[in-house]
Amino acid sequence: MKELILQTSHISKSFRDPVDVTVLSDINLQLSRGEFVSVTGKSGCGKSTLLYILSTMDTDYDGELYIDGVCMKGKSEPQVARIRNEKIGFVFQFHYLLNEFSVLQNVMLPALRLGRWEADEIRQRAYEKLVALDMAEHAQKKPNQLSGGQKQRVAIARAMINDPLIIMGDEPTGNLDKRNSEIVFEIFLELAQQQGQTLLIVTHDQQFARRTGRTIQMEDGRILEPLY
Amino acid sequence: MKYALLIQISRALLLARWKQTLVAAIGVTFSITMFIALLSFMSGLNQLLDGLIINRTPHVRLYNDIKTSPVQPVALSANFKGASHHFVRSVKPKAERPEIRNSRAIIKALQKDPMVLGVAPKLVTQVFYNLGAVRINGIINGIQPQQEKRLFLFQDYVTLGDASDLDRVSGGIILGKDIADKMMAAPGEVIYVTTITGAMMPLKVVGYFQSGLREIDQVNSYVSMATAQKLLGKPSNYMTDIQVKLRDIGNAPLLAGQFSKRFSVDAIDVQTENAQYETGSFIRSLISYSVGITLLVVAGFGIYNILNMMIYEKMDSIAILKATGFSGWDVKFIFTGIAAGIGILGGLIGLLLGFGASLLIDQVPFETSSLPTIKTYPVNYDPVFYLIGFGFSAATTFFAGYFPARKASRIDPVIIIRGK
Numbered sequence: 001m002k003e004l005i006l007q008t009s010h011i012s013k014s015f016r017d018p019v020d021v022t023v024l025s026d027i028n029l030q031l032s033r034g035e036f037v038s039v040t041g042k043s044g045c046g047k048s049t050l051l052y053i054l055s056t057m058d059t060d061y062d063g064e065l066y067i068d069g070v071c072m073k074g075k076s077e078p079q080v081a082r083i084r085n086e087k088i089g090f091v092f093q094f095h096y097l098l099n100e101f102s103v104l105q106n107v108m109l110p111a112l113r114l115g116r117w118e119a120d121e122i123r124q125r126a127y128e129k130l131v132a133l134d135m136a137e138h139a140q141k142k143p144n145q146l147s148g149g150q151k152q153r154v155a156i157a158r159a160m161i162n163d164p165l166i167i168m169g170d171e172p173t174g175n176l177d178k179r180n181s182e183i184v185f186e187i188f189l190e191l192a193q194q195q196g197q198t199l200l201i202v203t204h205d206q207q208f209a210r211r212t213g214r215t216i217q218m219e220d221g222r223i224l225e226p227l228y
Numbered sequence: 229m230k231y232a233l234l235i236q237i238s239r240a241l242l243l244a245r246w247k248q249t250l251v252a253a254i255g256v257t258f259s260i261t262m263f264i265a266l267l268s269f270m271s272g273l274n275q276l277l278d279g280l281i282i283n284r285t286p287h288v289r290l291y292n293d294i295k296t297s298p299v300q301p302v303a304l305s306a307n308f309k310g311a312s313h314h315f316v317r318s319v320k321p322k323a324e325r326p327e328i329r330n331s332r333a334i335i336k337a338l339q340k341d342p343m344v345l346g347v348a349p350k351l352v353t354q355v356f357y358n359l360g361a362v363r364i365n366g367i368i369n370g371i372q373p374q375q376e377k378r379l380f381l382f383q384d385y386v387t388l389g390d391a392s393d394l395d396r397v398s399g400g401i402i403l404g405k406d407i408a409d410k411m412m413a414a415p416g417e418v419i420y421v422t423t424i425t426g427a428m429m430p431l432k433v434v435g436y437f438q439s440g441l442r443e444i445d446q447v448n449s450y451v452s453m454a455t456a457q458k459l460l461g462k463p464s465n466y467m468t469d470i471q472v473k474l475r476d477i478g479n480a481p482l483l484a485g486q487f488s489k490r491f492s493v494d495a496i497d498v499q500t501e502n503a504q505y506e507t508g509s510f511i512r513s514l515i516s517y518s519v520g521i522t523l524l525v526v527a528g529f530g531i532y533n534i535l536n537m538m539i540y541e542k543m544d545s546i547a548i549l550k551a552t553g554f555s556g557w558d559v560k561f562i563f564t565g566i567a568a569g570i571g572i573l574g575g576l577i578g579l580l581l582g583f584g585a586s587l588l589i590d591q592v593p594f595e596t597s598s599l600p601t602i603k604t605y606p607v608n609y610d611p612v613f614y615l616i617g618f619g620f621s622a623a624t625t626f627f628a629g630y631f632p633a634r635k636a637s638r639i640d641p642v643i644i645i646r647g648k
Contacts, residue, residue: 052640052642052645055551057550057551057640057641057642057645058640058642059640060640077555077556077557078555078556078557081550081553081554081555081556081558082553082555084551084552084553085552085553085554086553088553090551090552092551092645096544096547096548096551096645097548098545098548098549099244100240100241100243100244100245100545101240101244105240109237109549109552110552110553112233113230113233113552113553113554113558114553115230115233158552162553
């Protein structure tokens with residue numbers, strides 16, 4: 001059995017406004033190191049909600065979440081922020097880069113916050129990540145000068161900067177055309193295969209999902225048993 | 229390291245949308261400019277009005293009052309001591325000489341007092357100005373021109389000639405403007421005055437003075453101490469008033485009592501002498517402060533509004549920062565920093581512009597017959613206004629940034645992201 005890095009037990013969530021709507025019920029999930037997992041399901045099945053809970057960005061839920069063996073319940077907000085900073089890289093559907101900073105600075109920010117390395121070293125690392133994603137030539141540009149696919153690659157570089165335990169993506173290719181989707185997927189695949197990076201990607205693209213190591217099917221807030 | 233990073237982020241966010249920053253800062257600047265300019269102006273006018281009285285009035289005046297004796301002989305009698313109550317009607321004051329006894333020693337003692345800024349003796353006497361066959365009532369003030377100039381800004385009211393000429397020209401007189409007009413006495417001419425003892429004496433006009441109060445300018449004129457003593461045929465220690473200027477006008481009522489006891493003369497402080505004036509001054513200050521506070525409050529709400537909007541616009545950035553591992557505290561720090569940056573920048577520019585506006589007001593002509601030395605509107609450049617203005621702009625912007633930032637820092641980033 002491989003090392004578990006993410007585990008949930010009986011996670012449920014419901015919105016109380018205006019009537020009780022259960023979005024997630026009794027989610028039990030385990031992720032081992034090095035896995036490339038996709039979460040699929042129809043719109044509104046709760047897959048994004050689950051991802052936000054797993055990424056600690058949503059703290060309003062029932063049940064327990066363990067990241068790297070540590071329970072997230074009862075942690076203070078700065079502690080959770082620290083874990084998010086150190087152990088989780090996140091890629092959104094709509095890029096979410098800070099337009100006020102250059103591409104390179106965007107990538108550097110989480111590492112500067114973490115403070116594990118010196119600023120020069122962080123710059124070096126950020127640059128390497130950009131080189132690896134073929135974005136080095138755009139390092140000094142502002143994010144709003146980039147195309148959607150390029151932005152997404154920068155976001156991936158940012159997610160990777162702190163060597164996180166796990167990279168999570170919320171429909172990272174959902175807003176991209178075929179060619180860019182392919183590029184982004186290739187990057188993920190390469191990360192998983194060559195660096196043993198753990199990945200958890202939410203997608204509704206079945207083609208995408210099929211090519212990942214494991215697919216978690218969701219429906220109406222529940223995880224369906226694997227079909228294979 | 230951590231703070232440096234957060235400050236760096238604040239700065240980048242500020243500079244990245246500098247137009248928006250500028251608009252916000254201009255809002256702050258405008259309020260602070262108005263505050264500084266208006267308060268400096270109002271306070272300047274106030275000081276001017278205060279000065280009208282305070283500058284030429286001694287803080288404590290020592291003199292011999294004409295009054296009935298507080299202890300009547302009957303009270304001294306052993307027969308009527310104790311339980312008896314005395315009714316004495318029609319008490320009249322004793323004939324007392326108006327001069328202050330032992331005046332030289334008193335002046336010396338006062339000059340040594342550390343609370344006293346300066347002492348100027350004065351001899352006030354009634355005269356008649358002779359205008360051909362007509363005699364006009366007048367008052368002649370014997371003064372020491374140098375002291376009077378130093379302590380009571382006498383020269384400011386001498387519109388023609390120099391106060392020092394009283395010392396230089398033997399028998400020189402500075403006439404009130406209105407009496408001079410009436411007598412058609414030009415400088416250099418000789419006028420005649422009759423003293424209450426009936427003696428007539430020639431005096432040479434060396435200048436005019438104008439206090440702005442017609443009542444005073446029609447009656448009063450000034451000569452040197454020596455001339456006044458000669459006029460009355462009195463020795464050189466004869467004086468009717470000792471005027472004292474204190475370092476702190478607030479001590480006047482207290483010290484007046486002390487001086488009165490110590491030198492056994494009557495003493496009156498400026499506050500008692502000009503009670504109605506005190507009230508006016510107090511009310512004027514009250515008005516300035518109300519206006520000042522109103523300005524600040526209005527400015528404060530403006531600043532709060534601008535910053536609130538600005539931070540809500542940056543919700544996206546807050547979500548990203550939080551998603552990438554910045555804590556609520558970090559977010560709060562960054563955005564409070566932004567607000568404080570705008571406040572400090574806007575505030576400082578506001579102070580500069582306020583100062584500029586004050587300088588402008590200071591150049592606007594303002595001529596009035598009552599204030600011969602004032603040519604432009606008065607402005608008070610008190611640094612306290614600048615301190616208050618700056619402190620206020622910094623504090624308001626801090627809170628204007630702090631509250632929305634705190635609110636934003638508390639919510640889960642997902643709520644912001646979802647809301648898109």
